[in-house]
Amino acid sequence: MTTKTKAIIGFVAVFLLFYLGFWRWMVCRVYVEPGEILVLTNKLGDENTNPDRDRVVKSGVKGVQAEVYGEGRHFFSPLQYHADTSSTVVEIKADEVGIVKSMTGEQLKAGDFLAEEGQKGIMRRVLTPGKYRLNPFAYEIHKAPATRIRPGSVGVVTRLTGAPSPEGQLAEPGQRGIQKNVLQPGIYYRNPNEWKVQEVWVGYNEITLENVAFPSSDGFTIQLDISVVWGLLPKDVPEIINRFGTTEDVIRKIIRPQIESICRIEGSKYGAKEFIEGTSREKFQK
Structure with a gap:
């Protein structure tokens, strides 16, 4: 082996040692802490031909790179890439x-x-x-x-996108509108921009209607507080909500008018004095 060859080999060895020991480890090394994200911007390569469409680009194209890197040591030349670790997971x-x-x-x-x-x-x-x-x-x-449906309730699902369902009808799969199937109790991860979920209590509910007025058989105006127990079956909830709106609307549009109508019909069978007596009053309230 000639002296010149030895010199070349020595130079290559020193260069590699410098590259691996200093340039690569000290200059090119990027350490990403746990929870951080490394985002690279390529300074070299092909031009981005459609920057309005491609805000991030694939490897080999100038600009913010689409691929990101997680925690650990990474090696990228600062001559080619700008490294940013300011973003987090x-x-x-x-x-x-x-x-x-x-x-x-x-x-x-x-x-x-x-x-x-x-x-x-x-x-x-x-x-x-x-x-x-x-x-x-x-x-x-x-x-x-997240959407949470509590025990004792169901979720009425309204889809906000898609072709509209026929007026007054429940939506078929893929259509916009109130869906036929309800959500059972649990947690659901749905896009609120695509789905609206209304929690509705099912089973029996007791409400008190105050100052329900009706005439007695002898012409006096009677006012009573009436307690009513009513309920919804889960399978009927979508149709009821589709027709009437909320459960408050059901009470206002259906239950209260029905109670007032029943009170007028049944109340006209009793005189004012009978409503004062405990037995007659109890019989009417039942």
Whole structure:
């Protein structure tokens, strides 16, 4: 081996040692702390031909890179990449749902309200409880309460997107409007931009109607407080809500008018004195 060859080998060895020991470890090393996200911006490569559509780009294209990196050591040349670790992992808790807004991709078609993969806008899919490493230049996350249906209640589901259901009818799958099936007690992770859920108590309810007035058989005006026990069957709730609105509307439109009508009919059979007597009053109230 000649002296020149030895010199070349020595130079290469020193260069590699310098590269591995100083340049790569001291200059190119990026340490990402637990909970942080590494976002890279490529300074070299092909130009982004559609920056309005592609806010983040694939490898080899100038601009914010679509791929992000999690905790640990990473090695990227500062001559080619700008490294940003200021963003953090998104955590969705057990009682939350994550609403995703995409800031990159194709524009929504006319008439569409929710975005699919590859489109800009509020996305149809949601984030369920967990931790997510998402590119903050591509997505915005808004946290909303999960839908909770308590024991003794059901959830009446209204779809906010899709073709409208026929007027006065419950919606078929895929149609906009009140759905035929209810949600049973539990926690549901639904997109509030696509679904509206109204919790309705089922079983028996007792309400008191105050100052129900009706005439007695001898022409006096009687006023009584009437207690009524009423209930809803789970299978009937969607139809009732579709026709009348809320349970308060059911009381106002159906129950109270019916009670007042019954009181007028039955109350006219008794004289004013009989309403003062305990036995007659009790009989009427039953």
